Structures are given as structure tokens and as C-alpha cells.
Amino acid sequence: EMQLVESGGGLVQPGGSLRLSCAASGFTFSTYWMHWVRQAPGKGLVWVSRINSDGSRTIYADSVKGRFTISRDNAKNTLYLQMNTLTAEDTAVYYCAREGGGLSLYMDVWGKGTTVTVSP
């Protein structure tokens, strides 16, 4: 069964840092682009970042560029999101997702999410 399991969320003060992890299983992780998507409380989905299969190409939403870093360790089947200089606006559930392929970049496997709360 294909599975993604996020971890690393929690309560952090404004200006702080946090690293999220996403453990993949049930598929060949090293051959897929991966994404992070977030959802603030009571709000919609927002795309955050994506990374290619070997980690050599990373792309970010403007709202996190320069503060967040996406990376992966294919030997460990794990995706990461390093989040720095956090603000209250970063409070959200963070989902990792697998990119299914094709031009439309759809996400066909999602984790259950990990919650990040930025508060004093």
C-alpha cells in the first residue's frame, strides 16, 4: 500500500524554525517528484513547494521562498521541509504529496498531514 506519513509538526514561537519529515513507503520514492501543500485553519489548500526525483531541482511558492527549504533523502525514502523565520501566517496543517506525473502535475498520494502552530 502506498503511504506517506508526515511528522515534525508542533508549537513554535514566531521567528523560530521547524523541520518536517515525510516518510514514504509502498512505491519507488526515488522516481517521483514530491510536494508540500498546506492548509491554514478553516482555509483552503495552498501549494508550498516541489522537488524533483533526485533533489536537484526545487521550486517554491513566493510566500515561502527564502525561508523554507525542501529536500529529500532517497536512501531513507524521506522528504523534508525546513521552515525558518516562521510567522503566524505559517500556522497550518502541512501535507506531503506525490506527484503523479504529466503536464498537469497532479498529486495522487497524500499523507494525513502534520500540524504546525506558530504562536508566542
Added chain:
Amino acid sequence: SSELTQDPAVSVALGQTVRITCQGDSLRRFDATWYQQKPGQAPVLVIYNKNNRPSGIPDRFSGSGSGNTASLTITGAQAEDEADYYCNSRDTIIDHLVFGGGTKLTVL
């Protein structure tokens, strides 16, 4: 960057047909993707590449599109279809993705 616009809420009587729409310039170039999200759960892919259903998605779900508008149609809506639905596409300008604001579907 592009924006995708969805109606915030739509309702449908049980067993009837409902269409949820999504508008945006990026849809002129790229196919829409649709996700279903129930409260407290992760999103689930329901339509990709305009009108393809992943395995396990009922065939009452279908997608279509023309110009700057994409649509998700549920033919014979069921109580379990009550959820938030999000459209999504590739951005036109740069290699990003964009989501619509979501449509809350109520099945009456």
C-alpha cells in the same frame, strides 16, 4: 501568478446532478485537477488530466473543460459526496501550482 476561482458553496438534492466550476487563465493551457476533502481528512484525488479518474473513484465523478473554465460533475450525488472540492492547475507563468479557493458541497 495565476488565480483559480470557485464558487464558495453549492448544494444538490440527493441523487441529482451537480456541477462545480473553476475559472482561471491557467486553464487555457493546462488541464484541471480536482480533489475532494472531507472534514479532518487529507485531500483525495478525484479527477486528473481533465477527465481521468483514479482507481477507486466512482464513475459518477467526471471532469470537463473549455477555455478558461473547468468543471467537476457529480451525476447522482450521494450523501458521502458531501465535502470540499478544490481545483488545481499548473501556473501559467512559472513552474508552480495554484489551487482554487474550494467549493463546499452540501447534499440535501
